[in-house]
Amino acid sequence: MADPRSRPAAPASSSAPAAGAADPATAAGWVDAPPRMGFFTDTSVCIGCKACEVACKEWNGVPTSGLDLLGMSYDNTGALTANSWRHVAFVEQPRPAGHATGSFAGNPTGDPAGAASAARSAGTTNPTGTEPGVLPGQPPVAARMTEFLGMPAAGPPGRTGSAEERSDFRWLMMSDVCKHCTRAGCLDVCPTGALFRTEFGTVVVQEDTCNGCGYCVSACPYGVIDRRADDGRVWKCTLCYDRIGAGLTPACAQACPTESIQYGPLDELRERAAARVATLRERGEPQAQLYGHDPHDGVGGDGAFFLLLDEPEVYGLPPDPQVTTRDLPAMWRRAGLAALAMTAAAVGAFLGGRR
């Protein structure tokens, strides 16, 4: 275990190592940091039980996120927010699931659920206060989901299928969480040092230091970190810093009944994930893919990465996330150049004026 007292003072903006660099904890100044720890969430075995959401709230004392029926399949959480640090997305897709015979093959089916069928039925219904076919958008998290990066609009996830008759069907489930990026934009922009890199390579908010400025909220490429409406501070997954420091498994992974959420040293998890994706492809899941595992991606790889069964956008994930502070050095360089040029011009003008 690294001794936090040996941690040298390091300005927050220097904590993001270059892509592919060594362990982020070491880069943040930790001496003898333990192996980087993370999550591998294998969505192919997720059964959508939401035990992770409940365990997280119980352990971390996270308040309720509202009693709203969102109508987004079985997702009534909506998104990762200050009050939901795990979020299970449910995607209903009228598309082949790799079954020998489609789930609904041979049944008398029409159009998939969606704007078209809802609109068709709207003509015959009594007024019920709900516009047909449109995501209700009243509960804030639902509204937020539609605005979300990469999120196809105008319908719940996966509901925007073609108008062809549905014959096969699949229901994807995925437990989303803070990605604990190698290059964490939130951490880069935090002016108070409330966000810090732990010895395990994770990114944690210190609630007593956060001043609620909200810079990190716009800096997160995944839309994870969020301010709590009542106290203004930001809250997100800590990867159960208090548990893992004591050698325990984070609450969500501990509660997961199917080992969809796996916790461990990131190197080990990456190996396991590569083997799993190979197995799934062999078994006829050509779309099985890893997300956030690559140290060379726009955030230097995620500490919490995923095995997905479809493109990231389907789950509401950005396909090519970039650390929002990526261009800061160049911008500062340009700004510096511009400042120099202006200074030079001013000096020149001043000097010239003397002539």
Place this chain on the structure above:
Amino acid sequence: MANADVIVIQGSNMAEAHPVGFQWVMEAKRRGAKVFHVDPRFTRTSAVADAYLPIRAGTDIALLGAVVNHILSNELDFREYVLAYTNAATIVSDDFVDAEDADGIFSGFDPATASYVQDSWQYAGHERDSGSGHTGEERETAAGLRHESHGAPVARQVRRDETLQHPRCVYQILKRHFARYTPEMVERVCGVPREKFLELARAWTENSGRERTGCLIYSVGWTQHTVGVQYIRTGAIIQLLLGNVGRPGGGVMALRGHASIQGSTDIPTLFNLLPGYLPMPHHARHPDFDAWVDSIRHPSQKGFWGGARAYAASLLKAYWGDAATPENDFCYGRLPRLTGDHGTYQQVLNMIDGKVKGYFLLGQNPAVGSAHGRAQRLGMANLDWLVVRDLFMIESATFWQRGPEVATGEIVPEQCATEVFFLPAASHVEKEGTFTQTQRLLQWREKAVDPPGDARSELWFFYHLGRRIREKLAGSTLPRDRALLDLTWNYPTHGRHAEPDAEAVLREINGYDTTSGRPLSAFTEARDDGTTAIGCWIYTGVYADGVNQAARRRPGHEQDWVAAEWGWAWPANRRLLYNRASADPQGHPWSERKRYVWWDADAGRWTGRDVPDFEVTKPPSYRPPEGATGPAALAGDDPFIMQSDGKGWLYAPSGVLDGPLPTHYEPAESPVRNPLYGQQANPTRKMYSHPVNSTNPSPPQQHDQVFPYVFTVSRLTEHHTAGGMSRTVAPLAELQPEMFVEVSPELAALAGLTHLGWAHLISARAAIEARVLVTDRLVPLSVDGRVIHQLWLPYHFGFEGLVTGDSANDLLGITLDPNVLIQESKIGTCDVRPGRRPTGTALRELVQDYRSRAGIVPGVLPPAVTPGVPVDPPRSTGDGEGNP
């Protein structure tokens, strides 16, 4: 389960209702098993299955029967296993007439009582000397339940045809019975396209045999039907034909409703059973101890129920201690007696009629969780007193004040005479004890924290209630009070609240030697001379050597995969029942891959990975001598040791009240005419003629189109049963915050329902409202040329808690399975309309309008036998004891 090569899940949404156990399905899948899910709607279980088959609710026997037909007509059965271990070769009486030949009714039907006289179902030559005779009375007491742990009686010597060619052998009868259950019929009845059916049938048969095994999983999606027991029998027939019983990765897995429901049948909270499946005595049939015991052990018969006298005597000894002696029949006279149907639904109707004065509710919320919620609430509103012990203020405690009947004016709080005592209960982490789960595994749990405030454990409540009653009765000389005053009631207590010691109770359940106090280690030590006291004989061994074996928690990585040192399984810590069948008749494993228990000829004993479910030194070659009874009458290749012939029953000559073979009947409420038989529904189903109860008409009755849609109710993973433990807890309540109904886009268009709009559903009992979830997960089915729409509702909602909504169970009527008196609550018919339901008296008017349009007259039952179906009265009605 993890060892299965194919897993068929039907009548169960295992991933949602049993997510922890489901890890073993996922493990099997990881190892390459194919998982099939058959269900009326696409659920979270379907989402991870390899194939999903949408089925019309209530038609599972048609589909399973077609699997039987597929096996038999293609000779895909595991012949060696079938011949040696099942009753396939046994010859059945000439008197037997199959339902196939009589439009859906078997021989022996007595129209006067709508029940069977089973004489003609018996094995040839045993028409008079075995079986139950007339079964009308058995239905009243759900006598079939006692067969949960053993088969029904059959006389010892049976005629067999080892070639399976005799036209009246079970194999041939089975073949004829299911001959019309074809893939085409599956398509017509179930709405499952034949190609999909064949995919299932092929996978099941190809993954069974010597080298491979398949596992069948069901839960209350099968049991809660008027033919529920026969659903399970059909599954068991398939598993026996394929050799999938008693072997690793095989079996028929009954997933229980929630934690320790298995425990509450082993040590029952049922009206008709005593601990260890000993039947509750009947006032007329069992006048004395010997009559009672002989009705269990059936003198002169094979099998381990031969020891019933010792189990029964030891139970009474545990109840009444020193007062119970062989001379006074162990105080048998003090046991309560059955006089008829005392089941939960009969009780509720009796409450409405003013025949019941008081009611204890523990861990149950019938105002939400039981069928026909209005009848439940009206019944509870007509008591003198009601005790509710729960964690939260549940609907069954507040119905008189806030229930739907208050809004309609049917219950007036100021006038409701029921005095309700609400007592806070300790939760499972606030008390110690055991859970018995699906695998019969007892697991001890420690108390983690003290219960808050006045909350107390059940053990505390009943111990101190008994103590106080006994104090009040002390000194009484009335004979009727002896039953209470002589009870063994001396459990040690500890702590501030005098909490009884749960381990002391477990020790009593395990049993002990009454002279030395030594805990017994096996039920074979039970004696009928008063020297042993056993609270539940099948649990003997859980406290062997004075050690709480249920508390063992040796980690899995420190032992083999059977993990015999994790908890304790009844009986005798055996993890897999009937595991003698995992070896061939000669005692060798069927294959290396499925090696489990086998005969070690050198050591002269059975050995293997598990505790052998067989007398350990009885060789495979053992043949019983003439006239042997009890265990000694079981041959060395009779693996089904609790059965009276040692065989797995493909055909049940007795023990099942509604037929020796499963037959497809439509549910009590169905929009479809039975395509297979003139007989529409189970002719022996239990119906209650009461003004509060009614059944929606089904064809060929008139007006069935008043309720054109099929609804089914079940659970969400986010909530727990009637919601008392989940709608009250914010992190759970917010995950499914409102009552909703799932409909297909097609039905939404047809009925004018919009996503997230309101709908209300109407049956002859109630009208309830719900938000609409339009989803592709429900699909209309093509059934016999018609399109059938099915709706789905969660049954978790009620009017108390953080999140509230109308209760789905209010829609249901009361019609029961004849064998175990379970209600048909997995299917009903209804109408659905957009918008919210009316309130106040207008709500009852709406329901009344539907009732009059459907021609429903209060208290008038639909006919048990469908008009036009010929009924031959039985040749012999017997005397109720199987005697001519």
